[in-house]
Amino acid sequence: MAAFKQGGITMKTRYKNYLLSLAVFVVLLIVWQILAVSPHFTFLFGSPSTIFNSIVANTVNGALPFGMWVTGIEALLGFVIGIMLGTFIGFLLWYSKRVAQVFRPYIIILGAIPVFAFAPLIIIWFGIGTVMKIALAAFGVFLISLTQAYEGAKSIDEEEYKLLKVYGASRFQILQKVIFPSSLDWVLASMKLNIGFAILGAFIGEFISSEVGLGHFMITAGSLYDIPSVFAGGFFLVLLSLLFNWVVSFIEKHRLKIVEWFA
Amino acid sequence: MATAHVQLDKISKRFRLNGKVFSVLEDISLEANQGETISILGRSGSGKTTLLNIIAGLEKPDAGHVNVEGNIGYVPQKDLLLHWRTLLKNVLLPIEIGRAVTSADVVRATKLLERMGLADFIQSYPKNISGGMRQKVSLARALVQNPDVILFDEPFSAIDFDTRLRLGKEIHSQIKNEGKVGIFVTHNIEEAIAMGNKVILLSGGKPARIVYQAEINIGEEFRDPVNIRKSEIFQRHFDVIWQLLSKEA
Numbered sequence: 276m277a278a279f280k281q282g283g284i285t286m287k288t289r290y291k292n293y294l295l296s297l298a299v300f301v302v303l304l305i306v307w308q309i310l311a312v313s314p315h316f317t318f319l320f321g322s323p324s325t326i327f328n329s330i331v332a333n334t335v336n337g338a339l340p341f342g343m344w345v346t347g348i349e350a351l352l353g354f355v356i357g358i359m360l361g362t363f364i365g366f367l368l369w370y371s372k373r374v375a376q377v378f379r380p381y382i383i384i385l386g387a388i389p390v391f392a393f394a395p396l397i398i399i400w401f402g403i404g405t406v407m408k409i410a411l412a413a414f415g416v417f418l419i420s421l422t423q424a425y426e427g428a429k430s431i432d433e434e435e436y437k438l439l440k441v442y443g444a445s446r447f448q449i450l451q452k453v454i455f456p457s458s459l460d461w462v463l464a465s466m467k468l469n470i471g472f473a474i475l476g477a478f479i480g481e482f483i484s485s486e487v488g489l490g491h492f493m494i495t496a497g498s499l500y501d502i503p504s505v506f507a508g509g510f511f512l513v514l515l516s517l518l519f520n521w522v523v524s525f526i527e528k529h530r531l532k533i534v535e536w537f538a
Numbered sequence: 539m540a541t542a543h544v545q546l547d548k549i550s551k552r553f554r555l556n557g558k559v560f561s562v563l564e565d566i567s568l569e570a571n572q573g574e575t576i577s578i579l580g581r582s583g584s585g586k587t588t589l590l591n592i593i594a595g596l597e598k599p600d601a602g603h604v605n606v607e608g609n610i611g612y613v614p615q616k617d618l619l620l621h622w623r624t625l626l627k628n629v630l631l632p633i634e635i636g637r638a639v640t641s642a643d644v645v646r647a648t649k650l651l652e653r654m655g656l657a658d659f660i661q662s663y664p665k666n667i668s669g670g671m672r673q674k675v676s677l678a679r680a681l682v683q684n685p686d687v688i689l690f691d692e693p694f695s696a697i698d699f700d701t702r703l704r705l706g707k708e709i710h711s712q713i714k715n716e717g718k719v720g721i722f723v724t725h726n727i728e729e730a731i732a733m734g735n736k737v738i739l740l741s742g743g744k745p746a747r748i749v750y751q752a753e754i755n756i757g758e759e760f761r762d763p764v765n766i767r768k769s770e771i772f773q774r775h776f777d778v779i780w781q782l783l784s785k786e787a
Contacts, residue, residue, distance in 0.1 A: 534622040
């Protein structure tokens with residue numbers, strides 16, 4: 276009997292690949308731990324055991340969970356604001372072809388500039404508090420959301436557009452009934468892409484100036500050459516990213532309900 | 539309800555592509571009165587859909603006059619069901635665009651779906667039904683507003699043979715009995731004759747012109763989808779159209 280296949284790969288092969296990934300990680304940890312006998316290596320890279328100890332100690336004393344909470348809130352707010360604003364303007368560009376034509380060169384220029392290069396400006400506009408971190412995260416997310424929403428809106432089936440026009444639909448109704456639901460996959464894809472940018476924005480904000488957050492934790496640890504704590508902070512950043520990913524996957528799973536509610 | 543009527547008078551349509559002007563339709567005139575179905579036949583790319591778009595008001599002719607009386611229902615070639623809406627909600631879409639949906643609308647849409655044999659799938663999503671069933675939903679969507687004029691753009695291309703025969707008959711009788719106008723675009727000669735009170739054949743060249751126009755004077759008792767194909771009138775029209783198409787090939 277043929278083995279059960281999913282995505283062209285048998286389940287057996289899939290499990291084998293998972294085990295292989297895990298084996299690579301375990302081997303890496305062992306090699307790392309062995310190399311850590313050298314004090315020079317430990318100074319630069321720490322060791323798995325010291326990183327583990329730092330994770331445990333900083334979790335018990337609350338430093339890392341609190342840092343994750345602060346960075347998470349900044350990134351989340353920036354993420355939501357950036358996604359909403361970018362998606363709204365992306366749809367607006369579809370709504371008015373003239374506006375799209377006028378703003379197209381500016382969007383291309385903005386897209387070509389690394390967004391975090393605007394950090395000095397954002398500090399001037401928003402200060403050095405929490406709002407600045409949220410703004411940086413939002414700014415990092417905004418452009419990709421805009422482009423994805425606009426491209427998603429443009430990708431609508433011409434025949435669907437025609438059908439709604441025959442029924443006398445206004446451009447807004449087409450946006451509501453067809454464009455929004457059919458480009459939701461694009462928006463969700465942009466959300467997945469933007470998780471990293473939102474966290475990076477908040478992190479850079481904390482890097483510039485902060486008293487709390489994972490960025491602050493890692494900078495402080497770095498300045499004290501406490502390499503295991505820097506890695507421990509990085510580990511919590513990964514956890515934060517996974518949490519965001521889980522939330523986006525949850526939304527993706529229930530997108531039909533969102534669409535039914537809106538359209 | 540308005541008196542359904544469609545009249546095209548010397549319609550011409552040109553398109554501009556890469557700086558060149560292409561003439562698509564030239565001097566097209568037709569008239570469909572209440573209770574009539576006009577079948578428009580032609581090869582792929584002959585401008586049938588452009589003609590339908592002009593009747594639907596989606597495109598403006600460069601010359602000639604269009605007069606459509608009554609509201610329009612449209613059955614596209616692809617079913618164009620929105621995959622995030624249930625079958626019932628897909629059928630209700632045209633109403634939703636014009637005004638708030640009432641319970642009477644829901645009853646009407648449900649009855650239409652039941653008539654199409656889809657009673658068990660009303661709350662299902664399009665991905666869960668077959669291509670033929672989807673096309674029936676598309677038809678129900680066109681009928682839900684009780685349109686005076688129904689435009690069909692090769693609506694049966696994805697449907698199995700016996701379903702298209704039955705649906706064809708049902709559509710023809712509905713248009714006749716309810717005093718609507720049907721404009722039926724197809725490249726299937728048999729279907730065009732069986733469905734239409736009039737058949738119009740567009741030439742394959744650019745621009746497309748009407749090369750054949752005939753009234754199909756078959757008694758309603760012979761409108762049975764199988765019997766009509768046995769009738770002498772059917773054979774005669776079929777032969778003429780087939781010869782004209784063969785000449786062009």
